[in-house]
Amino acid sequence: MNDAMGAKPPARALWPENFIWGVSTSSYQIEGAAKEDGRGPSIWDVRSHLGRIDHGDTGDVACDHYHRYREDIGLMTQLGVDAYRFSVSWPRVLPHGRGVANEPGLAFYDRLIDGLLQAGIEPWLCLYHWDLPQELSDLGGWTQRDSADWFADYTALVVKRYGDRVKRFATFNEPSVFTLFGYAMDWGAPGLIDRTAHAKAIHHVNLAHGSAVDVIRAMAPTASVGCIHNRQRVLPEHDLASNADAARTLHRLWNEVFPDPQILGAYPAELAPFIAPYERSGDMARICRPIDWFGLNHYGPIFAKADPSAAWGFAWGKAPADAPVSDIGWAIYPEMFRAELIETSRKYGLPVYVTENGCGGHDEPSDEGDLNDQRRIGYLQHHTDAMHAAIKDGADVRGYFIWSLLDNFEWGSGYANRFGIVSVDFKTGQRRIKASGHWYRRLIKESRLALSTNPAPD
Numbered sequence: 387m388n389d390a391m392g393a394k395p396p397a398r399a400l401w402p403e404n405f406i407w408g409v410s411t412s413s414y415q416i417e418g419a420a421k422e423d424g425r426g427p428s429i430w431d432v433r434s435h436l437g438r439i440d441h442g443d444t445g446d447v448a449c450d451h452y453h454r455y456r457e458d459i460g461l462m463t464q465l466g467v468d469a470y471r472f473s474v475s476w477p478r479v480l481p482h483g484r485g486v487a488n489e490p491g492l493a494f495y496d497r498l499i500d501g502l503l504q505a506g507i508e509p510w511l512c513l514y515h516w517d518l519p520q521e522l523s524d525l526g527g528w529t530q531r532d533s534a535d536w537f538a539d540y541t542a543l544v545v546k547r548y549g550d551r552v553k554r555f556a557t558f559n560e561p562s563v564f565t566l567f568g569y570a571m572d573w574g575a576p577g578l579i580d581r582t583a584h585a586k587a588i589h590h591v592n593l594a595h596g597s598a599v600d601v602i603r604a605m606a607p608t609a610s611v612g613c614i615h616n617r618q619r620v621l622p623e624h625d626l627a628s629n630a631d632a633a634r635t636l637h638r639l640w641n642e643v644f645p646d647p648q649i650l651g652a653y654p655a656e657l658a659p660f661i662a663p664y665e666r667s668g669d670m671a672r673i674c675r676p677i678d679w680f681g682l683n684h685y686g687p688i689f690a691k692a693d694p695s696a697a698w699g700f701a702w703g704k705a706p707a708d709a710p711v712s713d714i715g716w717a718i719y720p721e722m723f724r725a726e727l728i729e730t731s732r733k734y735g736l737p738v739y740v741t742e743n744g745c746g747g748h749d750e751p752s753d754e755g756d757l758n759d760q761r762r763i764g765y766l767q768h769h770t771d772a773m774h775a776a777i778k779d780g781a782d783v784r785g786y787f788i789w790s791l792l793d794n795f796e797w798g799s800g801y802a803n804r805f806g807i808v809s810v811d812f813k814t815g816q817r818r819i820k821a822s823g824h825w826y827r828r829l830i831k832e833s834r835l836a837l838s839t840n841p842a843p844d
């Protein structure tokens with residue numbers, strides 16, 4: 387998609403009243419300070435130090451947000467966002483995963499949350515964005531049924547500490563992605579390729595979700611609770627009938643195996659037999675707790691192809707040769723985003739917040755240090771247009787968070803793939819708002835102006 391729409395804000399600027407504009411990040415991807423103030427190791431520290439990340443990158447320093455968080459709040463103020471979605475690093479507040487809490491780690495999030503509130507930015511706290519304490523992984527991590535209780539205890543610590551100030555909690559970020567990549571494909575930590583381990587992890591993460599919802603309700607009764615799911619169309623590579631089963635299996639594992647039990651009370655029928663051996667009576671009631679919103683992360687469609695040697699009989703497929711793709715090769719179809727929003731809203735019957743959407747690139751600053759990321763602007767323009775159309779078509783979408791505020795540690799590809807609307811020079815830590823950041827600032831401003839001058843829907 388080279389037809390970047392320039393820096394022009396959308397002509398149609400009417401959005402629902404109280405629509406929330408935000409930015410997202412996650413702990414391991416931005417914080418750094420990996421060994422500071424008593425933080426324990428996470429599974430991603432271990433994976434990165436095993437050299438499993440491109441270019442040998444690690445999250446040891448990342449964006450150094452741990453020290454620069456005030457500056458980052460200042461950037462958010464400049465952008466004019468309403469909300470900031472971040473995650474708490476479990477091993478920073480509980481270095482061993484359980485037991486004695488780490489006061490300096492807890493105090494960091496006090497400072498962050500207080501700073502956000504002072505700036506008039508609503509904190510959206512996600513409890514788990516993939517950085518499991520290594521000691522818990524050594525005990526079997528999510529393959530252990532006890533992990534649901536470990537997570538509930540960790541949740542209690544976090545909610546007790548911040549529940550007076552934080553009113554939005556998400557239990558998990560993309561459970562389908564971290565369980566599939568981490569337990570069945572070795573694309574992420576802890577790095578197994580084991581269908582049984584994966585099936586167990588799915589069920590235990592679902593139990594952990596339900597248990598955490600109960601803890602949050604008991605300790606912060608006025609809080610609004612959700613879970614964040616990655617949903618994208620899954621298409622058979624080359625549109626081949628021989629890849630159709632592969633695409634269906636990936637669809638169930640990617641799009642359904644978490645939200646369906648959590649919200650609708652049942653596993654997808656094709657996957658239920660794989661989970662059944664680990665289910666006990668009463669589990670579904672524990673998983674399916676009332677929640678307040680659906681967090682949707684969306685980038686673009688994904689592709690599958692048959693591979694009988696793989697854990698679930700599928701492998702990652704390629705996008706068609708003529709597909710529009712981003713610099714990092716992800717397919718771009720804004721129309722599918724519109725369809726996904728409508729379907730998610732209808733199927734689950736919850737208000738939807740787009741908790742991630744964004745465009746990866748290899749953008750480098752010009753000699754003057756400016757970053758004119760027109761392709762990202764084009765992507766964001768088309769996707770916010772598609773979201774606007776979905777709302778007009780009846781999808782109950784209440785907010786949108788760009789991934790990401792900052793260029794950061796992009797998991798397996800390290801620092802090479804950049805998603806920020808603010809660039810980070812990883813040598814100096816210097817931040818600079820990109821053209822896309824200025825575009826977003828104008829979009830937010832325009833949407834408010836339009837609302838104050840003409841509150842009727844267009």
Ligand code: FCB
Pocket residue numbers: 412415559560563616683742789796797805
């Ligand atoms: C999502 C992850 C997020 C980031 C983006 C690009 O799957 O939740 O941490 O890596 O992809």
